Amino acid sequence: MKIEPYKIGIYFVLIILSVIWLFPLVSVLTMVVKSPDEFNTMRFWELPELKRIPANIAFNFGHAWGKSKLGGQMLNSLIFALTAGIGSAFIASIGGYALVHLKLRGSQSWFIGIFIGNIFPFQMFLIPLYLFLNILGLFDTRLGMAVVYVGICIPFALFVYRNYAFTLSAELFDAARVDGASKWGAYLRIFLPMSIPAFAVIFCFQFIWTWNDLLFGLVLTERFRPIMAGLERLQGARGGVPPTVLISGAVMAALPTIVILMSLQKFFIRGFTLTTGK
Secondary structure (H helix, E strand, O other): OOOOHHHHHHHHHHHHHHHHHHHHHHHHHHHHOOOHHHHHHOOOOOOOOHHHHHHHHHHHHHHHHHHOOHHHHHHHHHHHHHHHHHHHHHHHHHHHHHHHHOOOOOHHHHHHHHHHHHOOOHHHHHHHHHHHHHHHOOOOOHHHHHHHHHHHHHHHHHHHHHHHHHOOOHHHHHHHHHOOOOHHHHHHHHHHHHOHHHHHHHHHHHHHHHHOOOHHHHHOOOOOOOHHHHHHHHHHOHHHOOHHHHHHHHHHHHHHHHHHHHHOHHHHHHHHOOOOOO
8 A cells, every 4th residue: 555755744743743742741640650759869751660650659649639638629629610510501501592592682782791701801800709709798608609600601601502502493492382382491392402512512611611710719719729729829839749749739630621521522522513413
């Protein structure tokens, strides 16, 4: 089988890019399998004895989880990310359905008024949110942080759901109303089941964004800080935290987002193209 010269060049470039992409991952794994003492005494690419690797990994991750208190912060992030992903997707699904298929008066104005929240930098919201949460007594609480994250995520979620709603034929909902279905019944029985791919896209995006948020987690709470704020503090205390433990904490923080993307990959791809299956 003859391979054309230009394909050889393409394969060569792809191999080089793959090696470059894998380089940071290999570097991280090289650090995680070493103990702090081995990291200080061995060359960077040198690996410890095979029998010592499980104990080193257990020490690094255990120290990051327990003594560095990342476990509680991961729980906070999990609560915030799940609430933001599910809550914003559900609220946006109702909004997208109403704006497109209920023929609301001034629907375009409603959409622009909500979506304009994505235009301004999030730093502009810090002082109003701080005052708002203090007035309601929700500052430095899990409920207050969850409400903030859901509200921040809704504009983008509505943008996705509104576009997806346009791909669903209005005849389906007209037929449902002829058959006696209420507006709420048409939403629950037709719109919501058919928009699962869009729900998955919104959930993935908002879960990952909330999980990786640092700004709101640093400013709006002290007791219930998310994982990224914990990693930032852990990095600030680097003199007392071995680099192997710091990297293990970063790996630990990245795992939930990888699991979410891999689990919802099929729905994510379908929803991202904003098409519906026949």
